[in-house]
Amino acid sequence: MLSSVLEELLRNQRPAKLSQSILVLTLAALLDMQDQLTSGHSRRVGTYSALIARELGLSEKDQSTIKLAGLLHDIGKIGVRKAPLYKPDKLSDEEMHEMKRHVILGYEIIVEVPHLADIACLVLHHHERMDGSGYPHGLSGDEIPLGSRILCVADSFDAMVTSRIYRPTVSVPKALEELERCSGTQFDIEIVRVFGAYLRNEGFHLLGEAL
Ligand SMILES: [Fe+2]
Numbered sequence: 001m002l003s004s005v006l007e008e009l010l011r012n013q014r015p016a017k018l019s020q021s022i023l024v025l026t027l028a029a030l031l032d033m034q035d036q037l038t039s040g041h042s043r044r045v046g047t048y049s050a051l052i053a054r055e056l057g058l059s060e061k062d063q064s065t066i067k068l069a070g071l072l073h074d075i076g077k078i079g080v081r082k083a084p085l086y087k088p089d090k091l092s093d094e095e096m097h098e099m100k101r102h103v104i105l106g107y108e109i110i111v112e113v114p115h116l117a118d119i120a121c122l123v124l125h126h127h128e129r130m131d132g133s134g135y136p137h138g139l140s141g142d143e144i145p146l147g148s149r150i151l152c153v154a155d156s157f158d159a160m161v162t163s164r165i166y167r168p169t170v171s172v173p174k175a176l177e178e179l180e181r182c183s184g185t186q187f188d189i190e191i192v193r194v195f196g197a198y199l200r201n202e203g204f205h206l207l208g209e210a211l
Contacts, residue, residue, distance in 0.1 A: 023113065028071040031078060041158055046070030048154035048195075049147075055194045056150075066147045069122040073151050076106030076123070100135050103127055122147035126155060131185045149188040153179060153195060156187070172204040 028042040049070035053063040080102050091099060103124055111120035125139060125148035132140030134152075160175035170178070176196050183192040 024068045024071050024116075024119075027075055027109075031075055034078065041162065042071050042074060044158045044162075045073055045151065045154045048157060049150050051198065052150045052154060052191060052195050053147075055198050056191070062147075065118055066122070066150055068116075069119045069126075069147055070151055070154060072106065072110060072119060073123050073126050073155060074102060074106065075109055076102035076104065079105040079109075100127070103136050118147075121145060122151060124148075126151040128152070129186045130188055134186075144188075149191055153187050153191050157195070172199060176200075176204075 028046070032040060032042050046067045047070070050063050050067035053066045058066070081098050103126065107120045107124040110116050110123055113120075122145055124136065125144050128134035128137065128139045128144045128148060129152075130141055130144070130149075132138050157175055157179060160170050160178060161172055162169060176199055179187055179192045180196060183189045
């Protein structure tokens with residue numbers, strides 16, 4: 001639960017950094033409480049994102065930035081109309097437009113918080129795709145910040161392995177197959193390769209660590 005994440009932060013962080021982290025955790029908890037259907041999603045995406053960052057060999061500072069971005073990636077959903085988020089059917093163009101606003105709103109919320117500008121940028125681009133077909137700016141390849149490419153893989157993975165109103169849960173190996181199928185178009189090839197190697201090495205038991 002969030003309390004265990006908080007305990008880890010209390011042990012390892014300086015006061016200024018700590019208050020920032022507590023603010024982020026509080027925001028993430030608010031979002032998860034608001035949406036019972038995806039409860040824990042923000043926390044798991046934070047955990048998976050940090051794990052991928054570590055496996056890519058990024059610095060501890062970058063790992064911690066990416067973890068905070070994972071915790072906050074969907075914070076903008078607090079500000080969008082809720083109906084499209086819970087709709088089991090295909091969204092209309094207008095509903096899709098409303099739902100996509102969450103990345104802009106998330107950016108606008110976070111960029112106001114001192115020292116979180118880097119995280120705001122990662123959140124803004126977490127639905128971009130490698131082939132340029134994502135949103136909000138249609139960035140492609142290396143134009144997309146590395147942290148956002150990591151969030152995209154972690155977010156999609158968790159969405160697949162936890163049940164959603166519009167689709168049943170898939171197994172971890174099946175979810176990895178889907179990430180690999182969309183590698184290079186939707187997802188960064190190297191990130192999927194590293195995450196896949198970790199999952200296989202762990203015998204697909206990642207969920208125990210993150211839940
Ligand atoms: Fe999102």
